[in-house]
Amino acid sequence: MTLQTRHRLLAAALLGTVATGAVVAQGGVAAVDSSGTFEVNGVRVDVAGPTADVARTTGWRLAQRKGWQMLSQRLTGSAQTLPDGTLDSLVDAIVVESEQIGPNRYVARLGVLFDRGRAASILGIAGVAERSPAMLVVPLIWDGGTGTAFERATPWQAAWARFRTGGSTVDYVRPNGTGGDALLLNAGQVTRRGRGWWRTVLNQYGASDVLVPQVRLERQWPGGPVVGTFTAGYGPDNRLIGRFALRVEQADAIPALLDEGVRRIDSLYQQALRDGTLRPDTALNAAPPGTPAPVENPLADPLAPVPADPAAPVPTPTPADTFVTLSVQADTPTAAAVESTEAAFRAIPGVRSAITSSLALGGVSVLRVTFDGDPAILSAALEARGWQVQGGDGALRIRRRAAPTPPAPAGG
Numbered sequence: 001m002t003l004q005t006r007h008r009l010l011a012a013a014l015l016g017t018v019a020t021g022a023v024v025a026q027g028g029v030a031a032v033d034s035s036g037t038f039e040v041n042g043v044r045v046d047v048a049g050p051t052a053d054v055a056r057t058t059g060w061r062l063a064q065r066k067g068w069q070m071l072s073q074r075l076t077g078s079a080q081t082l083p084d085g086t087l088d089s090l091v092d093a094i095v096v097e098s099e100q101i102g103p104n105r106y107v108a109r110l111g112v113l114f115d116r117g118r119a120a121s122i123l124g125i126a127g128v129a130e131r132s133p134a135m136l137v138v139p140l141i142w143d144g145g146t147g148t149a150f151e152r153a154t155p156w157q158a159a160w161a162r163f164r165t166g167g168s169t170v171d172y173v174r175p176n177g178t179g180g181d182a183l184l185l186n187a188g189q190v191t192r193r194g195r196g197w198w199r200t201v202l203n204q205y206g207a208s209d210v211l212v213p214q215v216r217l218e219r220q221w222p223g224g225p226v227v228g229t230f231t232a233g234y235g236p237d238n239r240l241i242g243r244f245a246l247r248v249e250q251a252d253a254i255p256a257l258l259d260e261g262v263r264r265i266d267s268l269y270q271q272a273l274r275d276g277t278l279r280p281d282t283a284l285n286a287a288p289p290g291t292p293a294p295v296e297n298p299l300a301d302p303l304a305p306v307p308a309d310p311a312a313p314v315p316t317p318t319p320a321d322t323f324v325t326l327s328v329q330a331d332t333p334t335a336a337a338v339e340s341t342e343a344a345f346r347a348i349p350g351v352r353s354a355i356t357s358s359l360a361l362g363g364v365s366v367l368r369v370t371f372d373g374d375p376a377i378l379s380a381a382l383e384a385r386g387w388q389v390q391g392g393d394g395a396l397r398i399r400r401r402a403a404p405t406p407p408a409p410a411g412g
Contacts, residue, residue: 005115008107012186021300022159026182027092028116028150028153028157028158028161028163028175028176028177028178029157029158029159029162029177030176030177031151031161031163031172031174031176031319032161032162032163032164035095036092036115036116036117036165036166037092037113037114037115037116037164038071038075038113038114038115038116038119038166039050039095039111039113039114039164039166039167040067040070040071040095040114041061041097041110041111041113041263041283042109043066043067043109043110043111043112044071044108044109044110045059045060045062045063045066045107045108045110046059046105046106046107047059047062047105047106048104048105048106049104049105050104050322051103051104051107052101052102052104052106054103055101055102055104055106056099056108057110058100058106058108059106059110060094061084062220063094063108063110063112063358063380064084064087064088064091064094064112065084065087065401067091067110067111067112067114068081068082068087068090068112068114069081070079071112071114071119071123072123075123075125076123076323077126077400079401080123080272082122082356086188086314089118089406090113090114090115090119090122090255091113091114091115092111092113092115093112094108094111094112094114095111095112095113096108096110096111096395097109097110097111097197098256098272100294103291104256105322116166116347117209118148130169131169131170131171132169132170132273133174133208133209133280134173134205134206134207134208135162135170135171135172135173135199135205135208135209135210135234135269136173136175136185136202136207136209136210137172137174137210137211137213138150138155138176138185138189138190138210138211138212139154139156139157139159139160139213139214140187140190140212140213140214140215141155141157141214141215141216141217142155142214142215142216142217143216143217147187147190148187149185149186149187149189149190150175150177150181150185150186151182151186151187152177152182153177155254155255155258156215156258157177157257158255159255159258159259159261159262160172160174160213160262161174162259163259163260163262163263163266165266168266168269168270169270169273170211170266170269170270170273170278172211173205173206173207175205180204184201184204185201185243187374187410190212190238191238192236193237194235194384195236195281195283196208196237198210198236198284199284200266202284207236208280208284209235209280209281209284210234210235210236211232211233211234211269212231212233212234212238212261213233213265214230214231214233215228215229215230215231215261216228216231216252216256218231220329221251221252222251223251224248224249224250224251225247225249225250226250226251226253226254226256226257227245227246227247227382228245228246228247228257228258228261229243229244230243230246230249230264230265231243232265232268232269232272234269234272234278235281236281236284240409241268241269241272241277241278241333242268242272246260246261247265250369272298283357307338323352323370323371323372323373324368324370324371324373324374324394325368325369325370325371326370326371326374326375326378326392326395326396327357327366327367327368327395327396328345328354328363328366328367328368328370328392328395328396328397328398329364329365329366329367329395329397329398330365330367330398331363331364331400332347332359332360332361332362332363332364332365332398333336333361333362334343334361334362335361338356338359338361338365341354341365341367341398342354342355342356342367343381344385344387345367345369347385348371348378348381348382348385349381350371350372350373350377350378351359351369351370351371351372352370352371352372353368353369353370354367354368354369354370355367355368369396375391376391377395379391379396380395382396382398386400387399387401388401
């Protein structure tokens with residue numbers, strides 16, 4: 001693409017912006033797509049020429065050279081140079097930030113957009129950088145004591161729409177203020193902390209969390225200096241990442257003030273992403289209460305053993321219960337004797353259960369007794385209650401002690 005062609009495209013874009021100004025004022029500004037370019041801003045040129053057009057063409061070509069040196073220095077650590085013919089094939093567009101045109105002089109501050117794929121191959125770097133999860137941007141501006149997000153078109157939203165995010169590690173989701181944006185993303189929504197509502201909103205835009213960049217404009221007098229206080233917040237709680245202030249001397253420079261504010265806030269977000277401060281809220285990605293767990297493979301055998309997770313912590317083994325089960329033989333001449341024998345066992349501390357497993361009325365019945373502890377303790381407890389106990393391997397034989405014979409009365 002030649003410089004003359006880019007010049008015509010730039011002029012057409014400016015005319016298109018003027019022609020659609022009424023639509024923009026009602027619905028906001030659509031965000032520019034900069035995913036396929038590297039952007040270099042703030043390239044200053046000051047050149048002279050026999051005519052104004054020649055001076056500007058020379059200035060744009062000089063901006064390409066300076067822009068490539070700045071880009072290579074930023075990405076590789078060393079400034080590199082390329083022939084003008086190669087640069088013409090790499091440059092997608094020249095962005096005019098400000099310019100002054102004289103009869104034979106051109107002074108400007110320009111931006112240069114380089115094709116990302118071609119530039120990356122020449123510099124020997126990856127064309128696609130690792131980025132953050134998708135973050136929904138809700139730009140909030142306070143001007144004249146009123147906060148506005150997407151209720152109407154604002155210069156703060158327009159500044160975020162102009163910002164080229166191709167060189168940022170933060171994946172911004174930038175609504176353009178049309179449709180339901182004014183209802184879902186307004187100044188009141190920023191103060192809501194309910195994760196359930198935010199989860200619903202974020203799902204509408206395919207984002208993982210929300211960023212709330214704010215600016216508060218303070219005008220010293222009409223048309224005079226303007227001070228902008230910028231705040232970078234994130235999450236439903238609008239947690240603070242950083243704050244700074246910028247000043248311009250006249251109201252006409254507010255767009256430039258906001259553009260610089262966007263760039264600095266982006267730097268704050270990128271720094272927070274690098275140091276781990278900026279990360280999605282896990283509560284926003286959790287399933288709502290009552291949501292059934294997804295079935296990964298509904299055709300899998302439900303009885304198949306689940307493989308152990310090697311990363312799962314190994315449970316600490318706990319000592320097994322020390323209860324024992326004994327077979328107890330007891331004389332049961334009557335049914336009442338059976339019940340009294342079972343009741344005698346249940347009255348001993350540590351006995352879990354005492355059940356007659358083999359009944360023999362008038363003979364010897366067998367009870368299954370479960371006891372917490374050593375069988376010797378159970379034997380001692382039975383003897384203390386008037387039983388005779390004979391022990392064996394997992395079995396006991398118990399009898400009631402005979403009542404003592406009363407002494408014979410003395411003869412008279």
